[in-house]
Amino acid sequence: MTPAARVQTAIELLDAIIAAAQAKGAPADRILADWFRGHRFAGSKDRRAIRELVYSAIRACGPVPATGRAAMLRLAELDESIAPLFDGSNYGPAAIGQSEQAARGGVAPEWLENRLAASDISGEEAAALLDRAPLDLRVNTLKADRATLDLPVDAEPTAVPNGLRIATGTSIEQWPEYREGKVEVQDTGSQAACLAIGARPGETVIDLCAGGGGKTLALAAAMDNLGRLVASDTDRGRLSRLTPRAERAGATNIEAVLLNPQQELEALEAHVGKADAVLIDAPCSGTGTWRRNPEARWRLDEKELQRLAATQSHLLDVAAKLVKPGGRIVYVTCSLLDEEGAGQFEAFLARNPGLKPREIDLPLGRERGAGTRLTPYHDGTDGFFIACAG
Ligand SMILES: C[S@@+](CC[C@H](N)C(=O)[O-])C[C@H]1O[C@@H](n2cnc3c(N)ncnc32)[C@H](O)[C@@H]1O
Numbered sequence: 097m098t099p100a101a102r103v104q105t106a107i108e109l110l111d112a113i114i115a116a117a118q119a120k121g122a123p124a125d126r127i128l129a130d131w132f133r134g135h136r137f138a139g140s141k142d143r144r145a146i147r148e149l150v151y152s153a154i155r156a157c158g159p160v161p162a163t164g165r166a167a168m169l170r171l172a173e174l175d176e177s178i179a180p181l182f183d184g185s186n187y188g189p190a191a192i193g194q195s196e197q198a199a200r201g202g203v204a205p206e207w208l209e210n211r212l213a214a215s216d217i218s219g220e221e222a223a224a225l226l227d228r229a230p231l232d233l234r235v236n237t238l239k240a241d242r243a244t245l246d247l248p249v250d251a252e253p254t255a256v257p258n259g260l261r262i263a264t265g266t267s268i269e270q271w272p273e274y275r276e277g278k279v280e281v282q283d284t285g286s287q288a289a290c291l292a293i294g295a296r297p298g299e300t301v302i303d304l305c306a307g308g309g310g311k312t313l314a315l316a317a318a319m320d321n322l323g324r325l326v327a328s329d330t331d332r333g334r335l336s337r338l339t340p341r342a343e344r345a346g347a348t349n350i351e352a353v354l355l356n357p358q359q360e361l362e363a364l365e366a367h368v369g370k371a372d373a374v375l376i377d378a379p380c381s382g383t384g385t386w387r388r389n390p391e392a393r394w395r396l397d398e399k400e401l402q403r404l405a406a407t408q409s410h411l412l413d414v415a416a417k418l419v420k421p422g423g424r425i426v427y428v429t430c431s432l433l434d435e436e437g438a439g440q441f442e443a444f445l446a447r448n449p450g451l452k453p454r455e456i457d458l459p460l461g462r463e464r465g466a467g468t469r470l471t472p473y474h475d476g477t478d479g480f481f482i483a484c485a486g
Pocket residue numbers: 304305306307308309310311312328329330331334355356357358360377378379380407411
């Protein structure tokens with residue numbers, strides 16, 4: 097493909113990504129993967145270049161761009177190598193018209209920038225939300241030891257006990273160490289969230305929103321497979337990914353439980369008032385993970401944020417029923433908005449005067465309300481709010 101044809105392809109993909117974001121459809125990564133699968137003539141260099149153009153254009157726009165072409169014109173304002181490729185050549189984009197408008201820059205749609213600023217995320221903190229994410233691994237202590245594990249590439253220890261950082265873009269799926277379950281891909285912030293729960297061998301721990309089990313596997317390792325680890329979620333598809341992952345990781349103490357939304361306690365009845373610890377890795381806006389999926393900024397609206405906050409509050413109340421007296425509840429969101437983090441947790445404590453905030457000792461982050469906040473700018477991790485009560 098010519099460089100101009102790559103730009104035109106990126107424009108068309110951006111059109112699809114913008115439409116999907118507004119319709120809450122497929123994420124950008126899936127749209128790209130599907131296109132690459134259907135267009136085998138695009139070689140690996142083409143694919144890399146197109147991906148880079150698409151993601152750079154997404155990062156360059158704050159509010160939702162009107163079109164893929166407007167998004168690419170915004171990128172052309174930042175990267176002078178792009179405008180000359182609007183050359184009207186075969187398969188390339190038409191020449192830039194005199195009155196054509198580029199999309200607006202910024203960190204996010206204005207309403208969302210304002211919400212972030214109200215949560216003290218602005219300036220460099222806000223800009224860093226759109227950095228490129230590093231590639232972090234967690235060494236699975238059920239099968240390996242960070243101090244002695246030999247990997248095919250250089251790896252730097254991170255601030256968390258079993259974390260390693262390797263070069264972004266490294267493909268690890270074919271590594272024997274990965275296939276044998278010695279390492280998992282997991283952001284350092286997620287690993288810190290797992291540390292906060294302090295899961296110990298022999299305990300009963302409930303991972304209430306387990307999804308595909310990213311944190312469940314870390315908890316199983318912390319428990320050394322001893323005790324009871326309940327992994328629940330309302331999403332059957334996500335939860336079904338846990339079993340093969342647990343097998344690969346050698347995690348043997350996990351019990352997966354599918355929940356009905358709003359009736360979570362029915363399936364978890366046997367555990368009411370008995371859990372030593374409950375982790376709520378709550379569904380959230382994901383403002384802390386824009387480094388990985390920057391078009392998520394265009395999916396969110398105020399109504400969705402309200403819906404998420406209501407679910408978070410409900411799940412905190414569910415956790416309060418599951419935990420035993422003296423047990424601990426750890427609340428985690430990968431959002432930097434206080435209404436999903438410090439504010440949400442404060443309201444929970446106010447509703448439950450019998451529960452008190454507990455200090456969590458993490459090697460990263462800063463105090464925020466009754467919890468700890470990790471940010472890409474300050475900690476080099478995804479953004480997280482993590483808090484504990486008991
Ligand atoms: C942030 S994700 C969890 C990620 C997962 N813990 C991990 O580390 O890979 C939030 C999860 O909450 C689940 N969820 C949404 N509503 C729920 C509910 N009412 N009860 C339990 N889980 C729920 C979603 O299906 C989603 O998997």
